[in-house]
Amino acid sequence: MLKISQHGDVVQGQLFHKRFPLTVSFFLIDGLLVDTGAPILKQTLKDYFKAESIAQVVLTHHHEDHSGCAGWLKRAKQVPVYMHPQTKRILEAPPSIPMYRKLAWGQMEAVQGVEVGNELETDRFKFKVIDTPGHCQDHISLLEPNHGILFSGDLFVSKVIKYSLRDESVKQMLDSINTLLTYDFEEVYCAHAGRVKNGYQAFREKKAYLEELIEQVLDYYRQGMSIQEIKEKINPKPDWNHYLTMGEFSSYNMVKHIIDEYGSPLKVS
Numbered sequence: 001m002l003k004i005s006q007h008g009d010v011v012q013g014q015l016f017h018k019r020f021p022l023t024v025s026f027f028l029i030d031g032l033l034v035d036t037g038a039p040i041l042k043q044t045l046k047d048y049f050k051a052e053s054i055a056q057v058v059l060t061h062h063h064e065d066h067s068g069c070a071g072w073l074k075r076a077k078q079v080p081v082y083m084h085p086q087t088k089r090i091l092e093a094p095p096s097i098p099m100y101r102k103l104a105w106g107q108m109e110a111v112q113g114v115e116v117g118n119e120l121e122t123d124r125f126k127f128k129v130i131d132t133p134g135h136c137q138d139h140i141s142l143l144e145p146n147h148g149i150l151f152s153g154d155l156f157v158s159k160v161i162k163y164s165l166r167d168e169s170v171k172q173m174l175d176s177i178n179t180l181l182t183y184d185f186e187e188v189y190c191a192h193a194g195r196v197k198n199g200y201q202a203f204r205e206k207k208a209y210l211e212e213l214i215e216q217v218l219d220y221y222r223q224g225m226s227i228q229e230i231k232e233k234i235n236p237k238p239d240w241n242h243y244l245t246m247g248e249f250s251s252y253n254m255v256k257h258i259i260d261e262y263g264s265p266l267k268v269s
Helices: 039-051 070-077 085-092 099-104 170-180 199-222 227-234 240-244 251-261
Strands: 002-007 010-016 023-029 032-034 056-058 081-083 119-121 126-131 140-144 149-153 187-190 194-196
Touching: 002 039, 002 194, 010 039, 010 187, 010 194, 023 187, 039 070, 056 070, 070 081, 081 085, 126 170, 140 170, 170 199, 170 251, 187 199, 199 227, 199 251, 227 251, 240 251
Parallel strands: 032 056, 056 081, 149 187
Antiparallel strands: 002 010, 010 023, 023 032, 119 126, 126 140, 140 149, 187 194
16 A cells, blocks of 8 residues: 655655555655665556656665665656665665565565765755665665755664664664764654654664663673573563564664674763
C-alpha cells in the first residue's frame, strides 16, 4: 500500500508491506526524488511515478528498500540517478542479499548511476551532499541550508536504537550525527520515521542516547562481562530479530560494535 502525504514543499510516499509490519518512505521535492522504494512494491511505485514530474533521482545508499525502482526510473523516465561512488559500484553488479531481506523488500537490481558531487540543484533548491556513514559505508544525507530541510536516509530512524546490522558502525554513526549537528536545520525526513519535526533536537537526543549507551556498555565490559551478558543488561527482551535475520540484525551486534570500536571510555565533546 502507498500513502502520499504533503509537507510543505516535500511529498512523502510511505510504503506499507503487505505481509510484514514494515514501512519505508521516499520523498519528492521540486522534481528531485530522494530514494525509490522497495523492489517488492515496484508495480505500485511504477504506477505512481509514471504520473509524477521527476527530473532527477538521488539514492541515500544502496539498500534494496531505497534503490528498488532506480533502474526502472532511469529507463522509463530517462533521468539521471545520482549516488555515492560506492553505491554506484555496488549497484552496477548487486550482490545477492539474505533470504529474509528478499522476502521483506525484494532483491535489488542493477542500475548505472551517476556519481553525486558536493551539491544537487533543482529549480528552487540547492542541496548540500554530506557523507554520513554508519548505517553503511556509502550513506549520504542531503541538506537544504536555506530552508532547513534535511533528508537523512537511515541515519536517524529513531532516537533510541537497540539493534544493529552486522556491518554497521556505531562510531561512524555518532560521528555522522556530530557532523550534521554542525549545520542548521529544522525538518528531518527519515526513510523510516518519516517527517521528524524539531529534527535538530531529535538528532541531539539520539546523540545523547548513543553516548550514554556507549559508556554503559563499556562500563559493563570493564567489569568483565561478556558481549551476551551485556546484551542482556541493555536489552533483556528476547531478541527475535537475531533469529529471524540469522544474526545480521541484533542487539548483540550493537554491543559488539561498541566494544570493538571504542574499547575504552568514550571521550565526548
